[in-house]
Amino acid sequence: MSLPYFESVSPGSGTVPPRSWYATSSAASLSLNGSWRFRLSPTAEAEDDSFARPGYDASGWGEITVPGHWVLQGDGAHGSPAYTNVNYPFPVDPPRVPTENPTGDHLRVFDLPDTWPADGESVIRFEGVESCAKVWLNGTELGDFKGSRLPHEFSVGGLLQEHDNVLAVRVHQWSSGSYLEDQDQWWLPGIFREVSLLHRPDGAAADFRVHASYDHRDGLGTLRVETTTPAARVSVPELGLDLASGEPATVPVQPWTAETPRLYDGEIRTAAGETIPFRAGFRTVALEDGLIKVNGTPVLFRGVNRHEFHPEHGRAVGLDTMRRDLLLMKRHNVNAVRTSHYPPHPAFLDLCDELGLWVIDECDLETHGFVFDDWRRNPVDDERWTPALLDRARRMVERDKNHPSVLLWSLGNECGTGAGLTAMARWIRDRDPSRLVHYEGDPSCADTDVYSRMYPPHDEVETIGRYEDEGPAKRRQLPFILCEYGHAMGNGPGGLADYQRLFEAHDRLQGGFVWEWIDHGLNHPGYGFGYGGDFGEELHDGNFVCDGLLFPDRTPSPGLVEYKKVIEPVRIHGDGNGDSSADTVRVTNGHDFTDLTHLAFTWSYEVDGESVATGPLTVPPLAPGQSAEVKLPAPPADARGSEAAWTVRAELAEDTAWAPAGHLVAWGQLTAAPRAVTAAATGAAPVRDRDTITLGPAVFDARTGALRSLGPIQVPADGEPRLDVWRAPTDNDDGAPWQPDARYGLLWREAGLHRVRHRRDQVALDDGALVVRSRVAPAASQLGLATEYRWTADDSGRLTLSVTVTPEGDWRIPLPRLGIRFGIPSTYGETATWFGGGPGEAYPDTRAAARLGRWQSPVDALQTPYVRPQENGARADVRWAELTGPDGGGLRITGEPEFWFTARRWTTEQLDAAGHGTDLVPGDTVWVNLDHAQHGIGSQSCGPGPLPQYRLEAAPATFSFTFSALGRIGH
Ligand code: IPT
Numbered sequence: 001m002s003l004p005y006f007e008s009v010s011p012g013s014g015t016v017p018p019r020s021w022y023a024t025s026s027a028a029s030l031s032l033n034g035s036w037r038f039r040l041s042p043t044a045e046a047e048d049d050s051f052a053r054p055g056y057d058a059s060g061w062g063e064i065t066v067p068g069h070w071v072l073q074g075d076g077a078h079g080s081p082a083y084t085n086v087n088y089p090f091p092v093d094p095p096r097v098p099t100e101n102p103t104g105d106h107l108r109v110f111d112l113p114d115t116w117p118a119d120g121e122s123v124i125r126f127e128g129v130e131s132c133a134k135v136w137l138n139g140t141e142l143g144d145f146k147g148s149r150l151p152h153e154f155s156v157g158g159l160l161q162e163h164d165n166v167l168a169v170r171v172h173q174w175s176s177g178s179y180l181e182d183q184d185q186w187w188l189p190g191i192f193r194e195v196s197l198l199h200r201p202d203g204a205a206a207d208f209r210v211h212a213s214y215d216h217r218d219g220l221g222t223l224r225v226e227t228t229t230p231a232a233r234v235s236v237p238e239l240g241l242d243l244a245s246g247e248p249a250t251v252p253v254q255p256w257t258a259e260t261p262r263l264y265d266g267e268i269r270t271a272a273g274e275t276i277p278f279r280a281g282f283r284t285v286a287l288e289d290g291l292i293k294v295n296g297t298p299v300l301f302r303g304v305n306r307h308e309f310h311p312e313h314g315r316a317v318g319l320d321t322m323r324r325d326l327l328l329m330k331r332h333n334v335n336a337v338r339t340s341h342y343p344p345h346p347a348f349l350d351l352c353d354e355l356g357l358w359v360i361d362e363c364d365l366e367t368h369g370f371v372f373d374d375w376r377r378n379p380v381d382d383e384r385w386t387p388a389l390l391d392r393a394r395r396m397v398e399r400d401k402n403h404p405s406v407l408l409w410s411l412g413n414e415c416g417t418g419a420g421l422t423a424m425a426r427w428i429r430d431r432d433p434s435r436l437v438h439y440e441g442d443p444s445c446a447d448t449d450v451y452s453r454m455y456p457p458h459d460e461v462e463t464i465g466r467y468e469d470e471g472p473a474k475r476r477q478l479p480f481i482l483c484e485y486g487h488a489m490g491n492g493p494g495g496l497a498d499y500q501r502l503f504e505a506h507d508r509l510q511g512g513f514v515w516e517w518i519d520h521g522l523n524h525p526g527y528g529f530g531y532g533g534d535f536g537e538e539l540h541d542g543n544f545v546c547d548g549l550l551f552p553d554r555t556p557s558p559g560l561v562e563y564k565k566v567i568e569p570v571r572i573h574g575d576g577n578g579d580s581s582a583d584t585v586r587v588t589n590g591h592d593f594t595d596l597t598h599l600a601f602t603w604s605y606e607v608d609g610e611s612v613a614t615g616p617l618t619v620p621p622l623a624p625g626q627s628a629e630v631k632l633p634a635p636p637a638d639a640r641g642s643e644a645a646w647t648v649r650a651e652l653a654e655d656t657a658w659a660p661a662g663h664l665v666a667w668g669q670l671t672a673a674p675r676a677v678t679a680a681a682t683g684a685a686p687v688r689d690r691d692t693i694t695l696g697p698a699v700f701d702a703r704t705g706a707l708r709s710l711g712p713i714q715v716p717a718d719g720e721p722r723l724d725v726w727r728a729p730t731d732n733d734d735g736a737p738w739q740p741d742a743r744y745g746l747l748w749r750e751a752g753l754h755r756v757r758h759r760r761d762q763v764a765l766d767d768g769a770l771v772v773r774s775r776v777a778p779a780a781s782q783l784g785l786a787t788e789y790r791w792t793a794d795d796s797g798r799l800t801l802s803v804t805v806t807p808e809g810d811w812r813i814p815l816p817r818l819g820i821r822f823g824i825p826s827t828y829g830e831t832a833t834w835f836g837g838g839p840g841e842a843y844p845d846t847r848a849a850a851r852l853g854r855w856q857s858p859v860d861a862l863q864t865p866y867v868r869p870q871e872n873g874a875r876a877d878v879r880w881a882e883l884t885g886p887d888g889g890g891l892r893i894t895g896e897p898e899f900w901f902t903a904r905r906w907t908t909e910q911l912d913a914a915g916h917g918t919d920l921v922p923g924d925t926v927w928v929n930l931d932h933a934q935h936g937i938g939s940q941s942c943g944p945g946p947l948p949q950y951r952l953e954a955a956p957a958t959f960s961f962t963f964s965a966l967g968r969i970g971h
Helices: 176-180 319-331 346-355 368-373 383-400 419-431 458-465 473-477 496-505 558-566 744-750 908-913
Strands: 029-031 034-043 062-066 082-084 100-110 121-126 132-137 140-146 152-155 165-172 185-187 195-200 208-215 220-227 233-236 241-244 249-252 264-269 275-280 285-288 291-294 301-305 336-338 358-362 406-410 436-438 451-454 480-487 509-515 522-524 528-530 570-573 584-589 599-607 610-617 627-631 644-652 664-673 692-695 698-701 707-710 722-724 757-766 769-777 784-793 799-808 817-825 831-838 851-858 875-884 890-904 925-934 957-966
Touching (some): 121 132, 176 383, 220 275, 241 249, 275 346, 291 406, 383 406, 458 496, 496 509, 722 769, 799 817
Parallel strands (some): 301 336
Antiparallel strands (some): 082 185, 132 165, 233 241, 522 528, 584 627, 599 644, 644 664, 757 769, 784 799, 875 890
16 A cells, blocks of 8 residues: 555655755845735645635635644644654554544745746745645645754745745644654644745855864964855954865864854855855864863763743744744853753854854654564664665755754664664764764763763762763763753642752763753643643553743743852851851862853842841952852851851852843852851740630630630631641652652652641640640541640740641651641731741752842742642741731741642642633732751652652651731730
8 A cells, every 4th residue: 555645664755955044145145934815724635736726715714823833723623733742542553554644735825026036946945844744835835844853945936926825834733753753742833933935046046064173272263164155255354364165274263162162253145146144153063082072171061951932833943932042041150051952943053153152952752652562563673764864864964054053963862772863863964963962862872972861860870970880881981961851740840959069079960951941731722721631632651741940921930040159159158156257268169161250249238137237348360160169258246146147159240141241150158157046935824714725825716725826816717727747748748650769749648648637636735835746647547746745835926836747657658748727817927937948939959049138028929829739838947937918917837857848729628620821819828837847859750759868757846836926015
């Protein structure tokens, strides 16, 4: 049976050879973006191709915007987006696809501009169409193609007419190409990148190749520009160069690096008079001494995996969005991008050249779904598919070859192994020996220059860092990167700082790429942001598609703020021994190439979280890798207060292309004077009458021992302070089935920690205290927590609760949290002010970015809007916190020791039950959790769970809080 073009394994027919992309040229061009006529059919062959003929009446058709995905236009009238991770959303029978194959016919009628030259050739260029297209111009079939995130061009010169050119494009959602495009993302058909008509004065599609290498030993750069039109001249005025095509020149230059993205503007002039601007960045990448070196220096990747995503437009991502992504990356100290898992829009790489990012450019290739059949019939292991694979490799390399930012070519993602991959690697090496090759999925590393892994635990990474790993001899010599780690799904990822310490300790570990940059939550009419299953898919992978460092609207999540701190390129440490007269701070330059002269350092002396004095700090310029011990000034003489800290900041000294002067790059804090112990409130005598016990400012229920009021604050009926160990499991708590670590989110629920009961054992007055003893335990289990609440007060309005917890039974699971929770009327809880870690959320293994200070936030803004609601919003190391209402009335809480502070306008149970943010509706009570401890976050939604030191073991504990009412009764 011969298969139709969309099912044939062939990459297509009729296109011209691939070539590099460039943003502009002097040759005429015409954008064909905009509104096109559009007709959607349920199958590939529902309609004949008469629509492609001139004169066809498409006035009854709808319209669609190109670039765009049809499923994201038309308010559901054009089908829906669908999300699967590894599964193919159709029966796996390569290369066949279902009969139900949504097919979009696109029509565009255009006139040539008057200025369009009569001579020469022209091409129609498609930058990206998912997943297969057949193209006609003026009724003539041009050909067909697959390879969604790759460009395709057709020669059309002879077919063009001045007016009413009819460009017809038939796009099939499913094709043999779909088997090669099983990336973990939404399935989004359509012409999602630009379409243009480009005049070719020389009669051919002009290509050129910029070779710009740098020799760090002599500071010389060598430029050689090859062009397909031999008579071309190449000039770089700034370097005084005017060369023939192919002629090399060696001159002193400033090298290109991600830290110093120095580009030289050049121009190619062809014999036919076309001028094409280009930018040369001089750099040399090599594998040397078992390390990836750029310009002779090993580099450390502080990277992210970036999918192209926009909550409204899907993968039709505009230039503004690309730039915004890169500015956000640079401002968060990110220095590298893996273009997971396909070549990005070509303009993105121009921006990487310009702003300075190292890039792993990955081919549009993933066949992950074959894993479920032990990789049987895997296209990369079947020579019939090799032409399609080579076509993809070639389209990527030819398109992107002139970008200095691209250091490595990646063959693809999650394809298993096979001869097709080897063929790709061979072709790439032959065509471009100036770069390295990456592929993660082949443990032998036969075809790669770097040992790359995803999600290994810390201890394994350390073993590799020490060259103590086992495996093929070749692999044991290679540099190591984590092409994916730190799974940023929901709350997290945890453990980033622990990875970074390893990267910085072992040369072989050249960093990694957090998975991933942005949550792919699509705008949804009912849910705000929708995820898998929200668009009626019969097969889907839920919110696994929301695992980014940015929320879908590109607001940074706490994970990105944490990552920025973890990867800061300057380390500022002090032992903060409290002897502030002798404080020094150790500054280390963690850049690979630049010294510190682009940074301005300041110190600030903070008493009880408030800055009382600041000044500039002189730090020597320090070459990369160097450290200096810098003396801090004498602390201000008049500084009063119990606790003091130094904060040292490194900020941009001048404006850069990616952030203004004053932008914070790195910081460190050290103790100048430690915190004093907060004494419990004592001295007030409890007074019992018939129903109540009064103790200082507080009134309790005499029978139950429950707190009823504190000064003017009435505690809601179900809101008395009591022990709480439950948190709404995070995606990382729930874990992934393929991870070996215990999945505590599931085990906690199985153990009943979400439904513990409080058995009251005793309410007693004892030595000036109200003592309540209880046992907190779930049904069907012998596990329990014997809990003693000891209330004391003084006569000035302070009330102390001291909690002692003793685990009973055989606890084999950690606790989610350990602390108390209570409710107060929301009229007292509009604003939170605290002295402790901030300004953002933190957990035991996501707390690097929490800076000690005095912070304020509306209570509503304390919550982090994870697309799937889950535990969030804790603030670390809180000494005291105040919750206040509009008139200043409220509650003050002081902890001994410091505590984790959380406040939200719904209960943990409501948070746990919610599927989307829209399920959470503020009530009349503000629910407050004061935690002595929290379990770590980890990365187990795809990778390892929290490290042992971040586990919250069930163990005896004592902690206390002192409360006072604010406002009318004062404090
Ligand atoms: C890994 C994939 O490479 C990536 O595309 C994404 O799916 C990520 O996981 C999880 O979000 S594959 C995984 C099964 C290790």
